[in-house]
Amino acid sequence: MSLGAVSRVLSGDKTFVVRDETRKKILAAAQRLNFSPSPLARGLRTSRTFTIGAVIPDLDNPIHAQILKGAEGAAAARGYSMLIAHRFKGATESSLYERLLLQTRVDGLIVATMHDEHAGVATLAELGRPFVLVNRKAADVQHFVVCDDQGGSKKAVEYLYSKGHRTIAHLAGELHRYNAICRLNGYKDGLAACGLDYDPNLVVEGGYSQDEGSQAMLKMLTAGQPLPTAIFVGSLLSAAGAIKTLRAEGLSVPNDISVIAFNDGSIAEVLSPPLTTVRVPLAQMGQIASDTLIDAIEGRDTPVQMTISETTIIERESVATIT
Amino acid sequence: MSLGAVSRVLSGDKTFVVRDETRKKILAAAQRLNFSPSPLARGLRTSRTFTIGAVIPDLDNPIHAQILKGAEGAAAARGYSMLIAHRFKGATESSLYERLLLQTRVDGLIVATMHDEHAGVATLAELGRPFVLVNRKAADVQHFVVCDDQGGSKKAVEYLYSKGHRTIAHLAGELHRYNAICRLNGYKDGLAACGLDYDPNLVVEGGYSQDEGSQAMLKMLTAGQPLPTAIFVGSLLSAAGAIKTLRAEGLSVPNDISVIAFNDGSIAEVLSPPLTTVRVPLAQMGQIASDTLIDAIEGRDTPVQMTISETTIIERESVATIT
DNA sequence: CTGTTAGCGCCTTCAC
DNA sequence: GTGAAGGCGCTAACAG
Numbered sequence: 001m002s003l004g005a006v007s008r009v010l011s012g013d014k015t016f017v018v019r020d021e022t023r024k025k026i027l028a029a030a031q032r033l034n035f036s037p038s039p040l041a042r043g044l045r046t047s048r049t050f051t052i053g054a055v056i057p058d059l060d061n062p063i064h065a066q067i068l069k070g071a072e073g074a075a076a077a078r079g080y081s082m083l084i085a086h087r088f089k090g091a092t093e094s095s096l097y098e099r100l101l102l103q104t105r106v107d108g109l110i111v112a113t114m115h116d117e118h119a120g121v122a123t124l125a126e127l128g129r130p131f132v133l134v135n136r137k138a139a140d141v142q143h144f145v146v147c148d149d150q151g152g153s154k155k156a157v158e159y160l161y162s163k164g165h166r167t168i169a170h171l172a173g174e175l176h177r178y179n180a181i182c183r184l185n186g187y188k189d190g191l192a193a194c195g196l197d198y199d200p201n202l203v204v205e206g207g208y209s210q211d212e213g214s215q216a217m218l219k220m221l222t223a224g225q226p227l228p229t230a231i232f233v234g235s236l237l238s239a240a241g242a243i244k245t246l247r248a249e250g251l252s253v254p255n256d257i258s259v260i261a262f263n264d265g266s267i268a269e270v271l272s273p274p275l276t277t278v279r280v281p282l283a284q285m286g287q288i289a290s291d292t293l294i295d296a297i298e299g300r301d302t303p304v305q306m307t308i309s310e311t312t313i314i315e316r317e318s319v320a321t322i323t
Numbered sequence: 324m325s326l327g328a329v330s331r332v333l334s335g336d337k338t339f340v341v342r343d344e345t346r347k348k349i350l351a352a353a354q355r356l357n358f359s360p361s362p363l364a365r366g367l368r369t370s371r372t373f374t375i376g377a378v379i380p381d382l383d384n385p386i387h388a389q390i391l392k393g394a395e396g397a398a399a400a401r402g403y404s405m406l407i408a409h410r411f412k413g414a415t416e417s418s419l420y421e422r423l424l425l426q427t428r429v430d431g432l433i434v435a436t437m438h439d440e441h442a443g444v445a446t447l448a449e450l451g452r453p454f455v456l457v458n459r460k461a462a463d464v465q466h467f468v469v470c471d472d473q474g475g476s477k478k479a480v481e482y483l484y485s486k487g488h489r490t491i492a493h494l495a496g497e498l499h500r501y502n503a504i505c506r507l508n509g510y511k512d513g514l515a516a517c518g519l520d521y522d523p524n525l526v527v528e529g530g531y532s533q534d535e536g537s538q539a540m541l542k543m544l545t546a547g548q549p550l551p552t553a554i555f556v557g558s559l560l561s562a563a564g565a566i567k568t569l570r571a572e573g574l575s576v577p578n579d580i581s582v583i584a585f586n587d588g589s590i591a592e593v594l595s596p597p598l599t600t601v602r603v604p605l606a607q608m609g610q611i612a613s614d615t616l617i618d619a620i621e622g623r624d625t626p627v628q629m630t631i632s633e634t635t636i637i638e639r640e641s642v643a644t645i646t
Numbered sequence: 647c648t649g650t651t652a653g654c655g656c657c658t659t660c661a662c
Numbered sequence: 663g664t665g666a667a668g669g670c671g672c673t674a675a676c677a678g
Contacts, residue, residue, distance in 0.1 A: 002649045007673060017647065039428050040366045041671035044654050049363070051406070051428075059392040062383065069382040072409055081428065083374070083404050086395055105362050105374070105404065210593065240593035247595070270533065270563035272570070272595040325665050330657060340663070364655035367670050 006030075010037055052293055053083045053106040057113040062265045063236075063282060064112055067134055070286030071110055078294050080107075087113060107297045110134055110289050130296035134289040135282075136178050137305070143296060145288050145306045147280040149182035149262070150189065152311035153232065156260050156278050157190025159313050160230045164322030165258060169202040169228035171216045171242055173235060180208075183234050183262055190232075201225050206238060213238025217245040229322060230258035236265050239275060243318070254320035264314050274316035281310055329353075333360055375616055376406045376429040380436040385559075385588045386605060387435055390457055393609030394433055401617050403430075430620045433457055433612050453619035455627070457612040458605075459501050466619060468611045468629045470603040472505035472585070473512065475634035476555065479583050479601050480513025482636050483553045487645030488581060492525040492551035494539045494565055496558065503531075506557050506585055513555075524548050529561060536561025540568040552645060553581035559588050562598055566641070577643035587637050597639035604633055 008016040009026045030036070043049045052075055056064045072082045083106055109131035111124065121138050124131050132143035160168050170187045173180030184203065191198050201223070206216030213233065221227070233239035239261035243253055253259050253273055261268070264279035285308060292304040331339040332349045353359070366372045375398055379387045395405045406429055432454040434447065444461050447454050455466035483491050493510045496503030507526065514521050524546070529539030536556065544550070556562035562584035566576055576582050576596055584591070587602035608631060615627040 004649060004651095004673080005647090011673080019647090022648095037673095038367070038671055040363055040372070041654090042673075043363045044361070044367050044656090044671080045673050047654080059395065060385065060388045062385070065383045065388055069409065072382070072407060076408065081406050081408070083406050084395060085399065085404070086392065210589065237589070237593075244593065266533065266560070267590055267593060270560075270567065270590060270594055325663095326656095327658080327665065328663085334657080342663085345663095360657095361655055364670090365657075367655080367672090368657050370670080 049107050051081045051106050052108050054110045055113050056086050059086045066282035067286035070283030071290045074287040074290035108293045132289050132293045142303045143292050145285050148307050148309040150186035152278045153183040153186025154190040156232045161194040165230035167228040169231045171233040172205045173208045175205050208235035208238050210237045210241035213241030214245045217242035233261045236261050236263045254318050258319040273318045276316045276319045277314045279312045279314050372430050374404045374429050375431050377433045378436050379409050382409045389605035390609035393606030394613045397610040397613035431616045455612050455616045465626045466615050468608050471630050471632045473509035475601045476506040476509025477513040479555045484517040488553040490551040492554045494556040495528050496531045498528050531558035531561050533560045533564035536564030537568045540565035556584045559584050559586045577641050581642040596641045599639045599642045600637045602635045602637050
């Protein structure tokens with residue numbers, strides 16, 4: 001029983017054959033001495049850290065929190081730890097990447113942030129370690145996992161249509177962003193699928209925060225257009241804002257105007273009325289992201305460009321049936 | 324210019340004297356070659372990782388997210404990375420600690436979880452590395468940072484009193500938990516300060532989730548007691564649940580019953596009516612936790628047992644004035 | 647199948 | 663002020 005043998009047994013080398021007796025003795029001793037190999041030394045030797053980094057825009061945003069939660073769970077299940085870095089003020093995107101992995105603390109990266117697509121992906125690629133984008137995709141990127149923003153949005157419109165709505169507006173996000181574009185396209189798809197005409201006057205660009213939702217709603221209300229009977233809002237938070245404005249203007253949801261939002265979360269339940277949403281499996285996305293990242297780290301390098309198509313309408317009370 | 328000199332300059336050894344010229348040359352070369360010392364090798368040598376671990380119950384809970392956000396920011400500012408571990412199903416508390424630091428990946432721990440106080444603290448202490456509790460405290464623990472749950476709660480009651488309320492109820496959390504106990508005590512303090520009698524019938528124990536808030540509210544409503552004019556609810560989420568029940572029972576907030584909750588968050592703004600809350604500087608708590616942890620890691624070992632007393636009533640629309 | 651050995655990259659003491 | 667050398671704990675390669 002030698003040092004080498006111990007190392008091999010403890011690191012679970014399958015190709016290594018020992019007498020069962022020896023193996024047991026080693027394991028027992030390790031247990032007794034409360035010994036576990038130092039990840040630092042191991043990392044130094046193998047240049048693997050069994051740690052993945054997650055770069056997220058805002059910890060405080062429930063959407064990202066859900067993704068992260070899924071990702072951390074999956075990573076832990078495979079023996080990886082998770083290092084996080086969020087964008088705090090003053091941090092540039094590449095400084096984040098660098099902080100995490102130029103310094104080789106991390107075997108790969110999960111990136112849920114990506115404001116400047118070009119610069120970001122370029123920096124990432126240069127670093128020469130695997131990374132996977134979540135909830136975003138970009139040209140020339142090996143791995144990403146996104147949800148079916150477009151399909152889900154289409155479904156939302158079709159749902160509205162099935163409830164009798166024929167004039168359906170859209171409160172969009174910032175239309176240079178991936179998600180916002182997809183959702184707008186899905187909105188158009190839905191319209192087309194229902195045989196409705198697309199009317200640019202019925203979409204107003206805003207953003208995904210509550211305030212931006214409020215303002216976008218106000219803009220639509222004061223545009224002097226005929227009012228829609230239903231609105232598909234691009235995000236949960238902005239839907240909350242929109243509803244607020246609607247109520248402030250004396251309009252009732254869903255009696256005067258129905259509202260459905262993309263993305264679900266606990267906020268939806270507590271709004272009044274409780275908000276009907278299209279839910280997307282965010283935690284699962286995080287989980288898959290972790291798994292593909294770890295696969296890539298461990299050598300399986302088939303590109304995973306996955307869009308998770310599961311989208312579910314969560315019916316609550318913000319959509320009325322028109323007869 | 325020697326290897327040793329380079330090491331010393333790069334690690335910012337203040338006691339090391341070099342010609343400015345040499346120092347500059349070193350720095351320039353490091354820059355040019357894109358060199359930065361390997362944290363792994365450094366860690367192996369010094370047994371420091373410049374990483375702190377955070378153990379949190381649920382990433383998805385805005386309260387914890389805010390704390391974590393503050394903590395990560397402060398850690399980053401001092402050159403530390405942050406490893407997270409949340410309790411996913413099947414993880415025992417000590418398995419989390421072990422995963423993070425028995426394996427010495429981490430110089431210390433921020434712990435925002437602590438369900439079994441005794442076992443938890445004991446395990447932690449045995450590990451022999453610094454740790455700080457956030458939003459929790461326990462006997463025999465060197466470092467913790469909490470907010471003034473009790474004072475804030477008292478303030479809430481006094482606020483209600485100042486609006487004319489004289490029958491004030493409390494929807495409490497699980498009364499074996501630190502936070503819930505403090506808030507109940509603060510409620511009693513407030514009553515006393517206002518010259519109001521404490522009536523056990525006016526407090527119902529529940530929990531901090533939305534559902535538990537709903538149920539607790541229902542319990543109070545159906546208890547056959549005379550109804551209070553105002554309720555101090557122990558958490559944001561449970562307040563949302565309570566309001567839901569109130570509305571379902573045909574009671575108007577704030578016309579029939581006023582509501583104020585402990586802890587603020589974006590949900591408060593979107594509720595209807597927008598919820599009046601007592602806000603506590605959660606991110607700042609996280610930040611202070613990081614700072615004291617890092618201080619402890621770096622040798623300043625004066626116990627920091629801080630309670631941040633800042634509490635602010637955020638007035639929205641869920642409290643009526645009674646005349 | 648087992649034991650030995652040479653570094654992984656760094657910091658730190660020590661003699662210069 | 664500088665340079666050399668030892669070793670942190672581990673793994674992989676190789677010789678037995």
